[in-house]
Amino acid sequence: MSGRQRKVVCITELRQACRTCSLQELCLPMGLAAEDIQRLESIVGHKGPLERGRHLFREGDPFQSIYAVRDGALKTYSIDADGREHVLGFHLPGELLGLDAIYPRVNRCSAVALSNASVCVLPYDRLSDLAHEVSGLQSQIFRLLSKDLSISANLATDHTAEERLAGFLISIAARSGAGTELKLVMPRRDIASYLRLATETVSRLLARFQQEGYVEVHRKNLQLLNVEGLRRLGGSFELTGLASAIRRPLRG
Amino acid sequence: MSGRQRKVVCITELRQACRTCSLQELCLPMGLAAEDIQRLESIVGHKGPLERGRHLFREGDPFQSIYAVRDGALKTYSIDADGREHVLGFHLPGELLGLDAIYPRVNRCSAVALSNASVCVLPYDRLSDLAHEVSGLQSQIFRLLSKDLSISANLATDHTAEERLAGFLISIAARSGAGTELKLVMPRRDIASYLRLATETVSRLLARFQQEGYVEVHRKNLQLLNVEGLRRLGGSFELTGLASAIRRPLRG
DNA sequence: AATCAGTATTGACCTGGATCAACAAAACAG
DNA sequence: CTGTTTTGTTGATCCAGGTCAATACTGATT
Numbered sequence: 399m400s401g402r403q404r405k406v407v408c409i410t411e412l413r414q415a416c417r418t419c420s421l422q423e424l425c426l427p428m429g430l431a432a433e434d435i436q437r438l439e440s441i442v443g444h445k446g447p448l449e450r451g452r453h454l455f456r457e458g459d460p461f462q463s464i465y466a467v468r469d470g471a472l473k474t475y476s477i478d479a480d481g482r483e484h485v486l487g488f489h490l491p492g493e494l495l496g497l498d499a500i501y502p503r504v505n506r507c508s509a510v511a512l513s514n515a516s517v518c519v520l521p522y523d524r525l526s527d528l529a530h531e532v533s534g535l536q537s538q539i540f541r542l543l544s545k546d547l548s549i550s551a552n553l554a555t556d557h558t559a560e561e562r563l564a565g566f567l568i569s570i571a572a573r574s575g576a577g578t579e580l581k582l583v584m585p586r587r588d589i590a591s592y593l594r595l596a597t598e599t600v601s602r603l604l605a606r607f608q609q610e611g612y613v614e615v616h617r618k619n620l621q622l623l624n625v626e627g628l629r630r631l632g633g634s635f636e637l638t639g640l641a642s643a644i645r646r647p648l649r650g
Numbered sequence: 651m652s653g654r655q656r657k658v659v660c661i662t663e664l665r666q667a668c669r670t671c672s673l674q675e676l677c678l679p680m681g682l683a684a685e686d687i688q689r690l691e692s693i694v695g696h697k698g699p700l701e702r703g704r705h706l707f708r709e710g711d712p713f714q715s716i717y718a719v720r721d722g723a724l725k726t727y728s729i730d731a732d733g734r735e736h737v738l739g740f741h742l743p744g745e746l747l748g749l750d751a752i753y754p755r756v757n758r759c760s761a762v763a764l765s766n767a768s769v770c771v772l773p774y775d776r777l778s779d780l781a782h783e784v785s786g787l788q789s790q791i792f793r794l795l796s797k798d799l800s801i802s803a804n805l806a807t808d809h810t811a812e813e814r815l816a817g818f819l820i821s822i823a824a825r826s827g828a829g830t831e832l833k834l835v836m837p838r839r840d841i842a843s844y845l846r847l848a849t850e851t852v853s854r855l856l857a858r859f860q861q862e863g864y865v866e867v868h869r870k871n872l873q874l875l876n877v878e879g880l881r882r883l884g885g886s887f888e889l890t891g892l893a894s895a896i897r898r899p900l901r902g
Numbered sequence: 903a904a905t906c907a908g909t910a911t912t913g914a915c916c917t918g919g920a921t922c923a924a925c926a927a928a929a930c931a932g
Numbered sequence: 933c934t935g936t937t938t939t940g941t942t943g944a945t946c947c948a949g950g951t952c953a954a955t956a957c958t959g960a961t962t
Contacts, residue, residue, distance in 0.1 A: 478885065478886030539792065540792075550802040555738075596951075601910060602911080605912085854919095
């Protein structure tokens with residue numbers, strides 16, 4: 399385990415760090431009492447930088463903390479009995495990881511950095527205790543779990559390759575919040591695994607989307623030229639519907 | 651809305667009703683204080699009987715309660731933009747519904763009875779308040795949400811039709827807890843939708859499983875003849891892995 | 903600047919499971 | 933009982949997307 403764990407000491411620094419955090423509704427706009435911010439702060443650790451390719455946790459590790467991405471990106475995945483890797487999700491700044499391990503108290507998947515990343519560490523027992531006392535925190539955790547549940551349920555439904563990829567692009571764009579210019583940090587293979595497609599299919603579809611004027615692709619750099627059209631292609635395959643309610647909606 | 655809502659008044663009656671409930675770890679084996687049982691009881695309503703085909707809630711309804719199945723079975727589903735129905739889950743006695751609506755505060759799916767059913771009604775606001783005070787209840791809700799998340803994430807992964815159906819049969823058997831003799835309350839069409847297959851594929855696979863001696867099928871009645879074999883066919887497609895940790899494991 | 907390894911694209915072909923179509927067996931209504 | 937509807941099975945065909953194979957591109961290394 400590289401990257402030591404240390405306390406975040408300065409509230410203003412935390413505020414900055416949490417600007418895009420999934421707990422932001424609690425921390426900032428909802429005007430939590432300074433006292434409560436301090437209490438949350440007191441249990442939040444910080445880990446990083448975590449180099450690209452380094453694991454944050456591995457399948458089978460005993461569950462102790464959940465994590466919030468501060469910077470960079472991670473993916474979660476599991477390896478099945480036949481050795482096939484299944485990408486379960488991508489985690490961008492402000493998003494949480496490890497929620498699915500609460501129940502079994504053992505990590506059900508591994509998390510690895512897709513680029514150099516740093517994360518907030520939220521020790522579950524302490525977070526759970528604190529949620530008991532700070533009313534808004536409990537509800538916020540309920541809501542975050544519920545949201546992930548919806549996203550995951552939607553991902554499980556039946557859609558064509560075209561719908562999946564279009565929906566995915568919209569989702570990444572909305573979540574990375576950088577407008578229509580975005581960087582695909584993850585390799586094609588991971589996108590394909592996440593969407594249950596072959597890498598060749600992803601590649602071909604991107605080529606087609608480009609040819610039809612929806613996007614411009616240069617390797618990992620991608621420019622959305624017709625967001626509305628992509629949204630139409632995506633149809634009901636909405637990976638973002640919920641997340642975007644918290645975050646800045648994508649104009650276009 | 652048929653079926654009036656009334657208070658469950660007798661603790662022993664509740665104990666009975668909760669015998670197979672997903673909250674049982676809290677209510678019973680973990681020896682919650684009688685006082686706390688009473689408090690939980692005081693907020694739990696009861697609704698039913700709900701006739702086959704009747705809705706418990708519909709997509710778009712404002713979210714107020716989550717539900718626990720007492721008796722019978724329900725399915726949750728949503729209708730996409732093109733009018734296609736996607737079955738999101740089946741809910742057997744002891745299982746919860748509606749958790750995915752916590753976040754958006756609006757139901758993301760509809761729930762309909764597959765057979766005559768009755769449910770416990772857990773008004774979310776009151777449950778949430780109570781979870782604040784009763785320590786074990788908060789953790790239990792976190793765990794149930796986390797569990798559903800794992801199941802849903804697994805359902806979203808990439809598996810063959812054979813793996814899906816075998817995994818599904820194992821899951822239903824374990825959850826209905828009736829050993830190897832089980833009744834498929836839901837029509838083939840719903841199984842197919844849930845597993846992202848065509849009904850014809852489900853039908854053909856069941857025929858093949860029978861021919862190969864794994865099961866015996868008579869319409870909705872099904873007998874598992876080779877549970878270990880089915881488990882092997884299911885491979886890593888484990889819809890049950892987690893649920894079975896709470897419940898009686900399936901021998902065979 | 904040549905080598906190598908990892909990643910992405912493109913083409914040719916194949917197949918699992920969808921779709922279409924016809925039929926059978928229950929469930930239900932009168 | 934007799935139609936009628938709903939649900940399930942089976943066969944024939946088709947195609948979206950997977951697989952296999954060859955070819956680029958990119959970046960890191962020396």
